[in-house]
Amino acid sequence: MGHKTYFHIKQTGRNLRHNWPTQLMTVMTISLSVLIFSFFLLIYLNIVNAGNRLGDELRLIVYLNEEVAPEVKQMYENKIREFGKVERIEFISRAEAFARLGRQLDTEKDVLADLGPDFLPPSIEVYPRRSMRNLTSLKQFSDYLTTLPAAQKVQYGRSWVERFGYFIELLRVIVILSGVLLVMATVFMVSYTIRLTVVAKEEELAVLRLVGADNKFIQTPLLIEGVLQGVIGSACGILLLYLIFRWTTGHLSGPGFLNMLDFAFFPPKTTAIIAGTSVLLCAGGSLISIRKFMRI
């Protein structure tokens, strides 16, 4: 019984040796599909990540006619929290707003000297929770905040949120499409090569049947063949992406878009999931051929 694996692997070796150009083409197709899919996935995940980090800075600013007296702050807070989920609320007085601007201007502080500390309006800064960070919720929230007493106008990075939302949506579609491509290419290519193996080995398979080989003896090597294509193909694809990633981050280092994004490679778990799924797809592809082309 212990020799089963040995014979299955030996048989697999014979099959592989026999039509290696096709095998090579299949492995290359799988690598390419894995590369394309994981490339877009990597970009998508990083952008989403960056979006979340930038989103932490996202706030609605309610400009007020007058300073909020300390005793009504609680009333404001309650009213705001009544409407939506809020991370935190900050009250900015005229003086604080002036001080902050001063800090931002730093060396050119002198320009403020003539204006006096009262020229900026007081405001309330509302940091919405993550679940509120979409255009519709923000718009509704903003409309509501306008109705607060003493509210003059409400501002938030509307166009930015809008564009970022579309961008993420587009990326999501691309990731899904390349995922579909990955599924179709791997399953098709693997089942195609296994079919070639079956056709090319028809005579041998017939002899194996005549001497009483059971299904396992005939099918297991074909399954191993598919799984092997999946393992090698996805390993190559992911390795290639990693090399591209290293090269790009190496050459585009310094202050720039990538650094702003804090671009990172997949964590090991995601890598394992991508590879594992590809291998499963390949196994599926070979099973399709085994079922279809061998009447058992």
Next chain:
Amino acid sequence: MIKSFSDDLPIVDIVKATKVYPPDIIAVQNVSLAVGKGELVFLTGMSGAGKTTLLKMVCCIEQPTKGVIEVAGHDLSRIRQTEIQKLRRQIGVVYQDFKILPKQTVYENIAIPMEVMYRSPKEIRKRVDQLLETLRITHKRNIQTAKLSRGEQQRVAIARAAANEPPLILADEPTGNLDSEVSGYVMELFKQLNNAGSTIIIATHDESIYRKSRHRKVELQHGLFSGHVGHRQLPLINA
């Protein structure tokens, strides 16, 4: 081992079997034959008499048009594919057209049935080398069978059938391409296997290998057993 490879029942029991190939070629007609465990039977008759067809029906390559064939107690018309595979592992067949793999070596071809049984590589090596020795083809061990003479290919087919020392061996014209000396080695191998317990049916028109033999001979003529048409009694186990 398989159900009822027992001493008392016939290992092969053919009852009134008829085989008609389309459109209307009657290859075997109303033939009955029972072969007991441990027997060596010569199935004789001129070419075209139906010997090959009869053996093909016993190893499930052809289905009888009429009649019943039982092997080791299994009715072959009611057996499932997995059972057929199990049964075939117990039957060594020398096909008249060899059915060996031309691109694989002599050694690989002979090893196939043992690999299918998941024998240990060591055991396989030992047995194959022993068979090569017995049939005098050790020097061709690692040569592709496509490059061998017909006689050498035939010996590969015989060695493959004998590799597992199966309980039942069916040999179709096993000496058809061999000179008398090599035929002698082959018959020696069959006798060894028979003495070790294998039941053997040899289909042949080569009178030289059975003329002086003390084993049972049954003769087919135009798909019928000569003399005793369609009768079960006469070709039964001979004591």
